[in-house]
Amino acid sequence: MPTVLQALKNRSSKRAYLKKPVSKEVLEKILTAAQMTPSGTNIQPWITYAVSDKNVLKNIGDAIIKKMNSGEKKNQFIQYSPLNFINPYKKRRKETGFGLYNHIGIKKDDSEARIRIWHDNFRWFGASSVFFVFVDKVNIDGAQGSFIDCGAYMQSIMLAAQEFKIDTCPQGSTTEFGKIIVDILNVPDNLAFLYSIVLGYADKEAKINSFQPARVPLKESVVFI
Numbered sequence: 001m002p003t004v005l006q007a008l009k010n011r012s013s014k015r016a017y018l019k020k021p022v023s024k025e026v027l028e029k030i031l032t033a034a035q036m037t038p039s040g041t042n043i044q045p046w047i048t049y050a051v052s053d054k055n056v057l058k059n060i061g062d063a064i065i066k067k068m069n070s071g072e073k074k075n076q077f078i079q080y081s082p083l084n085f086i087n088p089y090k091k092r093r094k095e096t097g098f099g100l101y102n103h104i105g106i107k108k109d110d111s112e113a114r115i116r117i118w119h120d121n122f123r124w125f126g127a128s129s130v131f132f133v134f135v136d137k138v139n140i141d142g143a144q145g146s147f148i149d150c151g152a153y154m155q156s157i158m159l160a161a162q163e164f165k166i167d168t169c170p171q172g173s174t175t176e177f178g179k180i181i182v183d184i185l186n187v188p189d190n191l192a193f194l195y196s197i198v199l200g201y202a203d204k205e206a207k208i209n210s211f212q213p214a215r216v217p218l219k220e221s222v223v224f225i
C-alpha cells in the first residue's frame with residue numbers, strides 16, 4: 001500500500017490504458033474514499049456520474065469530436081482555461097505541452113498529430129471508466145467555493161485510485177463540451193458539468209505514459225514568513 005507521500009509522488013496523468021476494465025467494486029471504493037474530501041461547511045457539492053458503459057462513452061466522444069470538427073463555438077458551463085496566459089504560466093504550459101509531444105516524437109509543426117493526440121482525450125485514452133463531475137448551478141451562482149471543493153475531490157479520487165493500482169487522467173478538455181455531456185447523460189437541469197477523470201490500468205509499455213513534467217522549485221510557489 002503506498003504511503004500518502006508515495007501516492008502523491010507516483011501519481012501522474014496517464015494517457016494510454018489497457019483494455020482491462022476496473023470493477024464496480026473498486027470504483028465504489030475509490031468514490032467512497034473521495035467522499036471524505038473536506039468541503040466548506042461540509043456541503044459536499046460534487047455529483048459524479050461514473051460511466052463504464054462503452055456505448056455511452058463512445059457517444060459522448062463522437063459528439064464532442066463532431067462538435068470540435070464543426071468549428072462551432074464552445075458549449076460549456078464554466079471557462080476552465082485562462083483567456084490570457086501570461087508568464088510564468090505561459091512558459092510552464094508551453095514547456096509541458098511541447099515536452100509531451102517531444103517525448104513521443106511529435107514535431108512542433110505537426111498539427112495533425114497534435115490534434116490526433118487531443119482527440120484521444122475523447123476516446124478516453126482507451127480506458128474503460130470515466131467519472132464526470134457536476135455541481136449544482138446554485139452553488140456556483142456568484143460564488144467560487146464549490147470549485148475549490150470539487151478540485152480537492154478530484155485529487156482525492158486520483159490519490160485513492162493509486163491504492164488500487166488504478167491510474168488516472170484529469171480532463172479539462174471535456175469542460176468546454178459540458179452541454180453535450182449533460183444532454184447525453186440526461187443530467188438534471190440544475191447541474192453544471194465541471195470536469196472528467198479517466199480511470200484504468202495504464203499501459204506501462206506506452207511511451208506516452210513515461211512522461212512526467214517537472215515542477216517548479218518551492219521558492220517559485222511558496223512564501224515563508
Ligand SMILES: Cc1cc2nc3c(=O)[nH]c(=O)nc-3n(C[C@H](O)[C@H](O)[C@H](O)COP(=O)(O)O)c2cc1C
Nearest residue numbers: 011012013096121169170171172173174195212213
Ligand atoms: C483540472 C485539470 C485538467 C486537465 N485536463 C487535461 C486534459 O484535458 N487532457 C490531458 O491530457 N491532461 C489534462 N490534465 C493533466 C495535466 O496536463 C497534468 O496534470 C500536468 O501536466 C501535470 O502532469 P502530471 O499530472 O502527469 O503530474 C489536466 C489536469 C488538471 C488538474
